[in-house]
Amino acid sequence: DAGITQSPRHKVTETGTPVTLRCHQTENHRYMYWYRQDPGHGLRLIHYSYGVKDTDKGEVSDGYSVSRSKTEDFLLTLESATSSQTSVYFCAISAVLNYGYTFGSGTRLTVV
């Protein structure tokens, strides 16, 4: 029944390589968000989107870029992965800004 899916679920990559995580939704929600979850920090917003081609930075956006060319897809790219980007990444969607989030199941990324 998932209206939001993330891929891949797990990834191990080497330092310095580019990585792209995908978030796909079938709910036609306007707003999409990328968060990272780290021990002691909770969930922190990386980037968000308020429509096709409309994106903005969150509190921990350095080293990340995003793209949204279609309503249903929101891509998160690490241009050159670093060990500090080892984390669990969650995508979320909402019909209303900042409310009623539905989260994906997460992507566990390990940068070695």
Added chain:
Amino acid sequence: DQQVKQNSPSLSVQEGRISILNCDYTNSMFDYFLWYKKYPAEGPTFLISISSIKDKNEDGRFTVFLNKSAKHLSLHIVPSQPGDSAVYFCAAGMNTGFQKLVFGTGTRLLVSP
């Protein structure tokens, strides 16, 4: 600068007893507050919310209390069940401006039989 704080990383409770999870915030501009529950290997799921114009909201076994003067909210689970064992995140948001939802660091609740 953590705007939303959950000072207890973990909490252990016996089945049938009350679980109380606490959350403090620093920004008096927050308009609403939410609690999310997260099981391992899954994304967080919405549990309950409260608007700043209220001081209490109930949904079954879950009640959220808001004390605006103390900038404090709490989630009460009564009675606690083993299936409630999860990480609980509180979050705060504003209806105006572009301030995004701010999440706390989470509290891991363990309910033992």
